[in-house]
Amino acid sequence: MAGNLGRADAGQIQAWLEAINEFNSTPEFGTTRVLFTEPEVKAREYVKGEMRKLGLKIQEDAIGNIFGLYEGTEPNLAPVWTGSHIDTVLNAGMFDGMSGVVAGLEAVRLIKEAGLRPRRSLAVVVYTSEEPTRFRLGCLGSRALAGKLDAAAAYALHDAEGKSLYEVLADLGFPVGDFAQVAKKKDEVFAAVELHIDQTGVLEKAGQTVGIVKTICAPSVLEVTVEGRQSHAGGTSMSERRDAYMAACEMALAAEKLGRESTSEYTTVTVGKVQVIPNAVNVIPGKVLFSLDIRDADFAYKNKLAADFRQQAEAIATCRGVNVTIREVNNDHPMPCDAHIRQLIEENCRKLQVPYMQTISGAFHDSMLVGEFAPVAMIFVPSHGGISHSPQEWTDFAEIAAGTDVLTETLLALASA
Numbered sequence: 096m097a098g099n100l101g102r103a104d105a106g107q108i109q110a111w112l113e114a115i116n117e118f119n120s121t122p123e124f125g126t127t128r129v130l131f132t133e134p135e136v137k138a139r140e141y142v143k144g145e146m147r148k149l150g151l152k153i154q155e156d157a158i159g160n161i162f163g164l165y166e167g168t169e170p171n172l173a174p175v176w177t178g179s180h181i182d183t184v185l186n187a188g189m190f191d192g193m194s195g196v197v198a199g200l201e202a203v204r205l206i207k208e209a210g211l212r213p214r215r216s217l218a219v220v221v222y223t224s225e226e227p228t229r230f231r232l233g234c235l236g237s238r239a240l241a242g243k244l245d246a247a248a249a250y251a252l253h254d255a256e257g258k259s260l261y262e263v264l265a266d267l268g269f270p271v272g273d274f275a276q277v278a279k280k281k282d283e284v285f286a287a288v289e290l291h292i293d294q295t296g297v298l299e300k301a302g303q304t305v306g307i308v309k310t311i312c313a314p315s316v317l318e319v320t321v322e323g324r325q326s327h328a329g330g331t332s333m334s335e336r337r338d339a340y341m342a343a344c345e346m347a348l349a350a351e352k353l354g355r356e357s358t359s360e361y362t363t364v365t366v367g368k369v370q371v372i373p374n375a376v377n378v379i380p381g382k383v384l385f386s387l388d389i390r391d392a393d394f395a396y397k398n399k400l401a402a403d404f405r406q407q408a409e410a411i412a413t414c415r416g417v418n419v420t421i422r423e424v425n426n427d428h429p430m431p432c433d434a435h436i437r438q439l440i441e442e443n444c445r446k447l448q449v450p451y452m453q454t455i456s457g458a459f460h461d462s463m464l465v466g467e468f469a470p471v472a473m474i475f476v477p478s479h480g481g482i483s484h485s486p487q488e489w490t491d492f493a494e495i496a497a498g499t500d501v502l503t504e505t506l507l508a509l510a511s512a
């Protein structure tokens with residue numbers, strides 16, 4: 096192997112990001128690119144075209160994950176992956192997901208340009224639908240790769256128009272008959288590193304360019320149903336009422352307190368969805384449903400917090416003469432990033448003199464699922480003002496370039512191992 100790695104070109108990164116951003120169904124207000132709508136399909140074609148220009152071999156699986164392969168000198172060895180997603184939420188920005196795909200393209204471009212060809216193949220991956228926008232379930236592509244979404248489950252997912260994911264894939268000509276072959280076994284992938292915007296203000300506030308992610312937090316979602324007695328707002332005295340809404344409020348505040356007083360490294364507690372029945376001005380609510388989203392870097396702590404919440408909610412219900420039932424919708428495992436890859440990233444930050452810090456990912460990413468079958472790590476780059484999932488989302492191209500330099504060195508070291 097010969098040649099030295101060049102530095103990532105911020106202009107090239109900008110050009111790719113802006114080109115992808117042209118595929119957008121709401122250019123008047125941010126970026127909207129929902130899975131398998133026309134702009135998303137066109138963005139896929141564009142990215143594949145750029146992969147071809149770089150000489151990458153393209154593979155697509157039954158759920159539409161795209162792999163742009165730069166073959167190593169020993170192509171039978173387990174490859175090293177990098178990449179992210181190109182779908183967005185409604186009225187989003189141009190960085191969330193796309194930065195990781197573009198950084199992967201740039202990394203491979205630099206490695207090729209230096210005339211380097213490591214032992215292991217490198218793959219730039221575009222994971223299908225990280226955002227839950229269309230099928231109300233996120234990480235579809237990486238979930239299938241992790242063996243947690245099979246053909247039957249893809250049949251069961253329907254969009255707002257009643258079309259199943261399976262039908263959509265079949266209509267677009269994806270080889271749905273091969274669905275069983277999407278899932279990866281352990282050891283099939285040597286390592287996977289994803290660059291992503293940090294989506295919080297943490298890096299910016301600390302004045303650091305790169306965040307080395309220690310753990311990707313995972314959510315537990317609880318559906319809480321409170322049943323009281325529906326009655327007349329004027330006709331029922333304060334002492335007689337069994338108000339489902341007021342009980343739900345007290346439970347929500349108890350959950351918030353548990354989150355605020357957490358001794359875990361990172362905890363969030365959110366009540367994001369509330370349904371009041373019957374939802375009328377002059378009626379005491381008889382029933383309230385609310386969601387409780389608990390995220391934590393520590394699985395045991397998350398479960399303890401959920402158990403504490405359950406106990407307190409039951410005590411509040413008893414006190415207020417209402418019933419409470421709590422259903423667990425999901426309880427995902429936080430994903431610790433691989434210690435060896437984190438170490439490599441840290442060494443490369445020092446070598447390249449890129450200011451860095453250790454951080455936690457409060458949001459989940461495809462890496463959370465890829466980590467089920469391969470060692471994973473994430474490189475975060477700063478989000479201005481911590482704003483994401485918004486037209487105001489912004490990361491400087493120079494900062495993505497600096498993160499890409501760290502990524503490139505890390506991929507090269509892993510692929511040479």
Ligand SMILES: [Zn+2]
Binds near residue numbers: 225
């Ligand atoms: Zn993302």
